[in-house]
Structures are given as C-alpha cells and as structure tokens.
Amino acid sequence: MAEHTVENDPVVDPTALVRLEALGGETLLREMARLYLENAELRVAQIGRGLAAGGELSDAEAGAHSLKSSAANLGATRVARLANGIERAVQEGEVGVAAELYPALVRAAAGAAAELGRRVNPTAGETP
DSSP: OOOOOGGGSOSSOHHHHHHHHHHHHHHHHHHHHHHHHHHHHHHHHHHHHHHSTTOOHHHHHHHHHHHHHHHHHTTOHHHHHHHHHHHHHHHTTOHHHHHHHHHHHHHHHHHHHHHHHHHHSTTTTOOO
C-alpha cells in the first residue's frame, strides 16, 4: 500500500463543499469561500514573516492555526495539513521543519484559492 502524503490530498475535497451546502445552502458556501479567499493570503504571508530570520514565531504559529481551521472547514485538505504541520513544528521548536513545509503551503493555498474562487465566481475567466 502506498504511503499517504499531503500530495495525495485533494486540493479541495468536494464532499466538504457538499456538506457545507447541505448545512446552509449555496449562500453559506459562497460566504465561507469568500472569507477564506480574503484571509488565506494574509495568513500565509503572516506565517512567512514569522518564519523569516528575525520574525516572531508566535506570528507563524497563530497564522498557521487560523489557516488550518478555515481550510479544514472548506475541505482544503492540503492547506489544513500543511498549516497543522507548521503549527506543530513551531510549537515543538522545529523551525527548520516549519520552514521546509512553507513552500508547499504557499503552493497548496494558491491552488485552493483558485478552486474556491471558481466556486464563488463560477463565471470568472469565461469569455462571453
């Protein structure tokens, strides 16, 4: 059996989106996706600043915690797992491990944002 890695996780798990839609309809789903899109880039940048030389590790930890939660709610599994890994690494004093995970988090967050952006604005990018 193949080892499960974060690369095996879907960018956005469609079952999470279906679950959210069942709870609050398309309106809730779009609002949560919109909030994620507004905040994810800020949290990723906060993590990067916290991990940079001279940065405040508490900023990286707080940004990772916030991003982990919002990503998990929307089924952005890769983002949630990577943010969790960064949060735990910082808590355990393994800043090097956190820094190694950061580029993958940046890529995963961009992929999730693109997919969720299509969900919030499904006609974006279409030519009339």
